[in-house]
Amino acid sequence: MNGKIIAFFDKMQKLDRRYIYLMVALSIIIPLVIPFNSPTFTSETTENIYRKIDSFAGDPTKAVLLSFSHDASTMPELFPMEVSVLRHCFERNVRIFTICWSPAAAPLMEHAINTAKENYDVTSGVDYVNFGYKPNSLFLPIVLGMGEDISEAIDTDSQGRKIKNLDIMKEIKNYDDMNLVIDFSGGGAALSWVTYARAKFGVNVAAGITAVMVADYYPYLQTGQLIGMFRGLKGAAEYEKMVDVFASYETDEYPNGRPFSKEVIKNVKVPITKSTIIYIEDGVEFDTGIPLNYKYKVARIGMNAQSVAHIMIIVFIILGNIGFFLTRKKDNL
Amino acid sequence: MFEIISNTVAAFFTLSIFSFLYKDNPFYKFAEALFVGVSMGFAIPLVYENAFIPFVYTPIFLGHKFSLIIPSLLGLLYTFRFSKNLSWLSRYPIVFGMGIVGMGVPMSIHSSVLVQMRSAMLPLDTVNTALIFIGTVTILLYFFFSKDHKGVYGKFTNVGVWFMMIGFGASFGYTVMARISLLIGRIQFLVGDWLGFIK
Amino acid sequence: MKRQIPLIIVITLGFMFVAHSFIPHTISQDFLTWFQDWMKAISPFAVVLGIMSLFMVHGKKISYKAPNWQYSIVTLAGLIFTALTGFIWGTQAGTPYMWIFKNIQMPMSSTMFALLAFYIASAAYKAFRARSPEATVLLVAAIIVMLGQVPLGTMISKWIPISSKWILNVPNLASKRAIMIGVGLGMTATSLKILLGIERTYLGGGD
Amino acid sequence: MKLNLGKISSLMLLAVFCFVLLPINSNAAVNPNDYIIEELQAKDVPNDDGGGLVLSWKPLPKEKRIIEYRVYRGVTADSLFYIGKVDVNVRTGVAGNEVFFYDTSYNSFLSLESPAKLKKEKQQEKDSPLYGTFPRDLSITGPQLKNFNILAVINEDAFYFKNKKVEITNDDGGTDVYAGLELRHFFGLYKKLLADKEYYYTVFAVTESRKYMPYAEPVIGIARENSPEKIDKFFATYVNDANRLQFEWSRAAFADDNTDHSIYLIKKNDLAKFETYVAEQKQLEKNMLDRMTDKTVAEFVPTIKENPAKLIFKRYCGYPYNPVNTASVNIEDGKIVGENIDAQIDVENIENYGFVFSLQDRAGYETFSAIAYSDIISLSDLPSLPEYWEINDRPDDKGDYNRIYWEKPVAFLTNTSFLNEDKTEIMVNYDFFSNSKYKNIKTIYFDLYDEDGNKLDSVNEYYQDKKLVFNLPEPKEKLFMKITIRTKVDDDENYTFDQELVFDEQSKSLMPGELMLDGEKLNDYAYSIYKNNFSSQEWRLSKKMMGSQREFFDNISYNMPHYKGVSKFDAEKGLLYVDPSFSIRMNADKSASVSSNLYQSEMDKAVEKYSKEVANYTEKIATAETEAEKAGFQSAMDYYQGQIDIIKNNEILKKAAEFDNDKARVKFLKKVKEIGNRAFEYKMVRSDGKAHFSESSTYSSEMATKLPYTEEIRAFYPGLGTTYFFPIPNWFSSDKLPALIATLIFGLLVFIMIFQAKRGKNLYVRPIAGIEEIDNAIGRATEMGKPILFVPGLSGISDVATLAGLSILGRVAKKAAEYDTRILVPVRDFIVLPIAQEIVKEAHFEAGRPDTHDKNSVFFITTSQFAFVAGVNGVMVREKTATNFYMGMFWAEALIMTENGSATGAIQIAGTDAVTQIPFFITTCDYTLIGEELYAASAYLAKEPLQIGTLKAVDYTKFLILAFIVVGSILSTVHATFLINAFPEK
Known part of the structure; x- marks a missing residue:
């Protein structure tokens, strides 16, 4: 009996790795092609960013800066975050700026804005401005310069317009107004914002990072140097849900979305298999009729695949180790 | 049409790389060889436009900063790396860049040692801060090389090892997550953008 | 002499930089600017080294008809062709150069990384072994963190996300901090060794 | 599968490159x-x-x-x-x-x-x-x-010292002198x-x-010259007990050509007339523009020629921009006080007057704001100005900041969240603003009260981690917090803020309300800090700060390019011509600019020219027919006479004229000008943005201890060091003092330990698990007769990990040579390659087995990260390596190698300082050197006194660190934070 089990695991141990690869591929392709509903639990690190941005809603004297410090290789994780933050800002009428530091990021930034704005009536120069690509060697001068005067530090936007002359800049001068910076990167770029802009001018800094960096960033979250953080794809999925539940919400009482509430987000479900945003609260369905486009749920669909893959890997580790111990026992005999 | 063709090319290379998972094959070898060449080839015009022109050509030939001829000659010495007798010349550009390590001494003491020491000296008023304190101290003890890990001291350093392992576990878990996310991105491209199965 | 002069350069520049880090004066800042200007002028030539070594490696393969030498042709042709498109049609959006970047270079580089997911899965099955108590703890912590990331974890028990957060906030923080101090000290020591001429590996062989 | 690789490759290559041509051809049709x-x-x-x-x-x-x-x-x-x-x-x-x-x-x-x-x-x-x-x-x-209108921005030194003097014959037959500069002397020309x-x-x-x-x-x-924009915010206030009018307005978005801010007084019954006047002025502007394009349009003649409103205030607002946007106008005996102002006001019936603000531009256009009516307040309604403020040079910098700080620190609540379901445990976040004087806050007391004034809880925040936890007996909708700050400087005072926490329905949490200090809402009044130097006429805004902020660093850039118009050039010589004169400062009463010239000869010529003009106008005055004409000539004459006086009598110019060589003269003037440009005086306005403001007088203090240049040059600038502050470059950064001490201690320890090691003292280093196993692992490979693989990391030579890896390679290669086992070293970096080759060669020589050295055992695979790994995997499989070493810097690719190695059954020993990769090494390798162990291992193996000495020094330093952390934590637990504060925060 024992021998049989050991033999089985022995065989399993020697399983051709290509079968494993195939399982990995399927565990990701199937959930992507056939989406299913799974709950998205939000975490405080992401909620903090949402709440901060939401507190700027409709206020012409406040703005958010998105800094794109990454290239295409980390796009799967970071792009959904960027789109949902932009969507949140467009929904809630929050003024927004974007900037990037490498030539490779410029097309990604453009792409994120265009993806998010398609369904909103927003104008460049009024609701948002793309500062465009600024060479990395100018990072420090610009980050410090914006503490004094944004329009001088940046000078022109991606279309070559003088920032100073734009409508959006009327009541926005420096970090006192542009009070939140979110840096998206696969590395330590947000920490430079913490070191310079946060330490010197007290601006709020949040980070959108790939999961690899999460453990490294945690100490900064604890000291409050970072106000919030998107933890990889999971963070993006959480934000997508919050935008659906709060920012997209439209009733007579709240024509432009309702304010964030921890109690609400806990209880509401938004199924991603539907083509419109539907709230399910305590079993009661409410169809808002607002289209839920693929681009707004891409992270949540991705998280389905992620869940399946995680479980699979955990199972692999456990199976592998059982086999390992059994065979070791056999060797010791 | 243009987009379809472009996507097909991109998909072809994506699949070629993935084909390595089955086994090493001419498609993968071809894609990889091309990747190496294209990556280097991509850098050449970029370096020319963004480094050579603004930092060498313009200041010397147009700005008449003739002192910069010295570092550009130093840079040229790199090419002697492959010469049998003159390869020692290529040390010069390397050592010139090494000079900056001098800054590394006080800077790393400041930012990685002193600043971290400060944040480690928290009041021990909650269980968690006490645990962080114990963790920090025991891990530092683990990296103390003058004493054998024996007896009570050894038990102490062992605690450090446990702390480190749990910490590494966190890194591990998140790294796994990140790698899977990247694969999700590629599959979204293949199945969604290219084949159009995801809507 | 072939070693002494470079050594003298490193030591002199090195001590100047030590002084620089304590002196905020403009003269000290000008020194840094001077150094950066010179480094910037040296830097473009490093790529020449890269190109040369690539040509030497693959050139050798081709001329000796080493196994798979045909792929070396692909590499060199790819290099020359990409560089030429950049020089002929420019590097703006829409040029063949950018097209190569978007549809050849970019998908391949992100796919290379995506391969890792497969390897992780296979390593999970075949190599992530609880060889020792330490490795066991590591794997258990990793599993908790991985479960904490997905809804299933929360559905199993609400303690999973809480312990996942605790792992990040307490042991992870302590270990990151202690390792940072240790590595920082080690790096300082190495820098100091270079500065004092004790560490000379970077000079390479020969006299 | 025998494919003809050559053909396939060329075909695929061709196919791909055809695609590349696609973008070029795709639009053919x-x-x-x-x-x-x-x-x-x-x-x-x-x-x-x-x-x-x-x-x-x-x-x-x-x-x-x-x-x-x-x-x-x-x-x-x-x-x-x-x-x-x-x-x-x-x-x-x-x-x-x-x-x-x-x-x-x-x-x-x-x-x-x-x-x-x-x-x-x-x-x-x-x-x-x-x-x-x-x-x-x-x-x-x-x-x-x-x-075009061309503005050249010229490098300061190039303008002073690289110019070529050029003389050009002008239309009048005389010669004009220009400074000729080449394009490389300009930062750029702008149009x-x-x-x-x-x-x-x-x-x-x-x-x-x-x-x-x-x-x-x-x-x-x-493009047409237009009237300035209409200012949309303008407020007026009458302070009755000071008998003073106060005004405040918003700044213009486009200020390039603005020249003056003016305020007018209108009686209510003149309103209609005034409005007609404004409308007609607009119509006149439009008519003028229309007539420019179409000459047939009839000329518009306004019915009201003069502004019916009375001017009560006028101030220059041109360059440098960001002018003062507040004004105070005093009234004496029903008359407005002011130079060239003639207006009456009946303060008893102030509601009968309206006020209007106007912007004027260089072309003479004027745009009026909407009419504002004043509210009546008394002095006690105005915000308080700081009782204490100080301005001086900011220490520890390169000399480009002055610092301004005022009042005592401010602490305030920022956010709250519930920690439990019952909403009885709350976390409150707070923040504080401090300044250079009160660097270290001793403690902050937070006392929590409920609505009825019962004290619920209190926290003594001696270590400020910006968060507090409170336990409530029951959930509360409204709470009050008293915040008391105790500082280490004047400690005895009770300095307390009040802030409410109110439950907010929308966010379902307690939200902090307004921060109150002595009954004043702190953030209602912002601080505007204005500055002015010797070379500009008017004050400019340096920074607007929130009412809770307490310190400001004013940036004073070193970079002072010259701005010049350019219209003349010489294409052959490649020269652009600019005006050689430059201004140094304003004169003492700021009525005229003191200017000099690159060429002294031009100064003499200028005197000559002005004297001619004076003579000319003296003649004209004598023959003038009307009084008005006479006055016009007189003022022109006064202007020229004034210019002559400045050139002849100004101390700076007089001193400059003594130089006989232009270079030395310009060098002197450059220094003098630097003080004129970079020394600033400061004042502060505290305002709510609606004309309720208080304005400080110009700040002055005792003579500063550090001043620029020599006494001789400073003498041109009275007030320097007392009212005008010049940033001084510093020679030591005091915030780096801890780093200096630590570096010295560390350096000293290294010296001592190396010295001891050299003297042959036995320095003990404990065995490191992975290192102990190296010999066994090599032995195993020897037994099996299979080669050893050693990967010295993927990064370059400047990486510490690579250096450590290479030094371990030396040891491993030597052992391998002794055992006569083959070693394979794949390398990714082409600079590392020859170094690794040398190390392996030397190891064979040292082991006395130069005959077994194979030149090709160290080889370059490729620079591409993943291709390198694929190559290494190939080596593992082909050569069936028995032992694999990975020592150095690794990235994401590490796992692929170690997984493959574990599949081939090799013993694997890894070492890296890449924290994200360590977990994968631990789980896939038999032994892993974690972080520092890698560095230690290289020293341990080398057994050289230099290496061992350094390792011991690092060890003892670590012991010191440990001791400090333990002592510091214990001290801070018992509320003693001095040790923590001795360490740098960022």
Whole structure:
């Protein structure tokens, strides 16, 4: 009996790795092609960013800066975050700026804005401005310069317009107004914002990072140097849900979305298999009729695949180790 | 049409790389060889436009900063790396860049040692801060090389090892997550953008 | 002499930089600017080294008809062709150069990384072994963190996300901090060794 | 599978490169004429100085796959030059119905980065008028200078010392002297459009495959000088017990050509008349513009020629921008006090008066704000100014900041969250602003009260981690917090803030309310800090700070380029001519500028010229017919006489005239000018933005201890060091003191330990698990007769990990040579390659087995990260390596190698300081050197006194660190934070 089990695991141990690869591929392709509903639990690190941005809603004297410090290789994780933050800002009428530091990021930034704005009536120069690509060697001068005067530090936007002359800049001068910076990167770029802009001018800094960096960033979250953080794809999925539940919400009482509430987000479900945003609260369905486009749920669909893959890997580790111990026992005999 | 063709090319290379998972094959070898060449080839015009022109050509030939001829000659010495007798010349550009390590001494003491020491000296008023304190101290003890890990001291350093392992576990878990996310991105491209199965 | 002069350069520049880090004066800042200007002028030539070594490696393969030498042709042709498109049609959006970047270079580089997911899965099955108590703890912590990331974890028990957060906030923080101090000290020591001429590996062989 | 690889490869290569040509050919079949843009217009930009046009056109539909629109401009329709582009997203196209391109204010005209030669725009028909940007070739670009308003920004030293004196005969037959400079002496030349001049514009589209489409028919644009914008916020207040009017307004968005801020007083019954006046002035402006384009339009004559409102205040507001936006006007005996002001006001019936603000520009246009009526307040309603403030040079910098700090620190609550379901445990976040005087806050007390004033809880925050936890007996809707700050400087005072916490329905949490100090809402009143130097006429805003902020660092840049207009040039010599005069400072009463010239001879000539003018006007005054005429001549004469007086009597210019060599003279003037530009006086205004403000007097203090330059030069600037503050560069950064001490201790330890090691003292280093196993692992490989693999990391030689890895390689290679086991070292970095080769060679020599050394055992695979790993995997499988070492820096690829190695059954020993990779090594390798162990291992193996000595020094330093951490934590637990505070925070 024992021998049989050991033999089985022995065989399993020697399983051709290509079968494993195939399982990995399927565990990701199937959930992507056939989406299913799974709950998205939000975490405080992401909620903090949402709440901060939401507190700027409709206020012409406040703005958010998105800094794109990454290239295409980390796009799967970071792009959904960027789109949902932009969507949140467009929904809630929050003024927004974007900037990037490498030539490779410029097309990604453009792409994120265009993806998010398609369904909103927003104008460049009024609701948002793309500062465009600024060479990395100018990072420090610009980050410090914006503490004094944004329009001088940046000078022109991606279309070559003088920032100073734009409508959006009327009541926005420096970090006192542009009070939140979110840096998206696969590395330590947000920490430079913490070191310079946060330490010197007290601006709020949040980070959108790939999961690899999460453990490294945690100490900064604890000291409050970072106000919030998107933890990889999971963070993006959480934000997508919050935008659906709060920012997209439209009733007579709240024509432009309702304010964030921890109690609400806990209880509401938004199924991603539907083509419109539907709230399910305590079993009661409410169809808002607002289209839920693929681009707004891409992270949540991705998280389905992620869940399946995680479980699979955990199972692999456990199976592998059982086999390992059994065979070791056999060797010791 | 243009987009379809472009996507097909991109998909072809994506699949070629993935084909390595089955086994090493001419498609993968071809894609990889091309990747190496294209990556280097991509850098050449970029370096020319963004480094050579603004930092060498313009200041010397147009700005008449003739002192910069010295570092550009130093840079040229790199090419002697492959010469049998003159390869020692290529040390010069390397050592010139090494000079900056001098800054590394006080800077790393400041930012990685002193600043971290400060944040480690928290009041021990909650269980968690006490645990962080114990963790920090025991891990530092683990990296103390003058004493054998024996007896009570050894038990102490062992605690450090446990702390480190749990910490590494966190890194591990998140790294796994990140790698899977990247694969999700590629599959979204293949199945969604290219084949159009995801809507 | 072939070693002494470079050594003298490193030591002199090195001590100047030590002084620089304590002196905020403009003269000290000008020194840094001077150094950066010179480094910037040296830097473009490093790529020449890269190109040369690539040509030497693959050139050798081709001329000796080493196994798979045909792929070396692909590499060199790819290099020359990409560089030429950049020089002929420019590097703006829409040029063949950018097209190569978007549809050849970019998908391949992100796919290379995506391969890792497969390897992780296979390593999970075949190599992530609880060889020792330490490795066991590591794997258990990793599993908790991985479960904490997905809804299933929360559905199993609400303690999973809480312990996942605790792992990040307490042991992870302590270990990151202690390792940072240790590595920082080690790096300082190495820098100091270079500065004092004790560490000379970077000079390479020969006299 | 025997494929002919050569053929397959060439075929695939060909296929791929055909695709690349696709973008070039993909548009072959389209009709280019469908791609000409439509509705191109060039319109004047309103409210500007006549230097701006905005182009607009209809975007092509997104099906046309446009990536950019290129814009061209010229002064004639037959030659148009490229000036810029508008990028478009290919996929989505342009969202609106119009694309805009702004040709406004100064933007790049010419610089060293400009192309060498003028090029015809490619892909256009042969006779097209389109060209590239203006080239550096002055024979082409030079004649264009006159078509624009050109501003040159010149490197300071180049202007002073690289100029060539040039004399040009002018129209009157005399000679004008210019300073000739080459293009490389300029940071750049910037252009602005000339008002009332015709410019031609055209635009064409560029498709996805970078095909340039035909251009649109050029259109004409003319920029016009317009009246300034209307200021939308203007407030008036009457402070009755001071008998003073106070005004405040918002600043203009476009201020380039603004000259004056004025305030007028209007009686209520003059209102209608005033409104007609304003309307007629607008109509007059429009009429003038219309008549410029169409001469047949009848001239408009306003019925009211003079402004019916009475001027009560006027102040210059031009360069430097950000002028003061508040004004106080005193009233004495019903009369407004002020120079050249003649207005009466009945303060008893102040409600009968309206006030209006106006902006004036250089062209004489004036735009009025809406009418404001004053509210009546008393002095006690005005915000309080700091009782304590200080200004001095900021220490520890390179000399480009002054610092200003005031009052005591402020602490306030920022956010709260519930920690439990019952909402009885709350976390409250707080923050504080401090300043240089109160650097270390001793403690902050937070006392929590409920609505009835019962104290619920209190926290003594001696270590400020910016968060507090409170336990409530029951959930509360409203709470009060008393915040008391105790500082280490004047500690005995009770300095307390109040702040409410109110439950907010929407966010379902307790939200912090207004921060109160002594009954004043702290953030209602902002601090505006104004500064002024010796060389500008008026104050400028340095920074507006929130009412809770307590410190400000004022940046005073070193960079002082010269700004000059340029219109003349010499294409042959490649020179651009600029005016050689430059201003040094304003004179003592700030009525005129003290200017000098690069060439002393020109100063003498100027005196001569002015004397002639004085003589000329003296004659004219004698023969003048009317009083008005006489007054005009008199003022002109006064001006010239004043200029002569300055040149002859100003101390600086007198001193300068003593130099007989221009270089030394200019050097002297440069120093003097630096003080004039970089020393600032400061004042502070605290305001609610609605004319309820208090204004401080100019700050003055005791003489500063550090001053620039010599006594002799400083003597030209009375007030320097007491009211005017000049930032001083520092020689030591005191915040780096801990780092200096630590570096010295560390350095000293290294010396001592190396010395001891050299003397042969036995320094004990404990065995490191992974290292102990190295020999066994090599032995195993020898037994099995299989080779060893050693990967010295993937990064370059400057990486510490690589150095450590290489030094371990030396040891491993030696052992391997002794055992006569083959070692394989794949290398990724081509600089590491020869070094590794050398190390392995030497190891064989040392082991006494040079015969077994195989030159090819150290080999380069490729620089590509993953290809390298694939190569290493190949080696593992082919050579069946028994032992694998990975020592050095690794990235994501590490796992692929170790997994493969574990599959081949090899013993694996790894070492790296890459924290993200360590977990994978631990789980896939048999032994792992974690972080520092790698460094230690290299020293341990080397057994050299130098290495062991350093290792011991690091160890003892670590012990010190440990001791400090333990002591520091214990001390801070018992509320003693001095040790923590001795360490740097960031």
